[in-house]
Amino acid sequence: MKVGSCALLALLVTLLSSCASLPENYPRTASTSSADYASTTIGAYFEKASAKHPNQSGFAIVSDGRRAVNARIVETHKAENTLDLP
Numbered sequence: 001m002k003v004g005s006c007a008l009l010a011l012l013v014t015l016l017s018s019c020a021s022l023p024e025n026y027p028r029t030a031s032t033s034s035a036d037y038a039s040t041t042i043g044a045y046f047e048k049a050s051a052k053h054p055n056q057s058g059f060a061i062v063s064d065g066r067r068a069v070n071a072r073i074v075e076t077h078k079a080e081n082t083l084d085l086p
Helices: 002-018 041-052 065-078
Strands: none
Touching: 041 065
């Protein structure tokens, strides 16, 4: 009976604490973008691709982990100015 009461209490505490809200005012880091992105190799490539496919984002979900890591490695090696990785 005591174990069941402790488990129920632990479950109740977990459920109540999971409903807590995040603070609204927290320190945020300002983000910027490069104005001369088209001067880089990758920027020029995507500028041409964007012109060929107007109103399309170019966003794609990569479901295979190996392909996703390889894509990130290639982006890192090809970067000329900055890396904006989440």
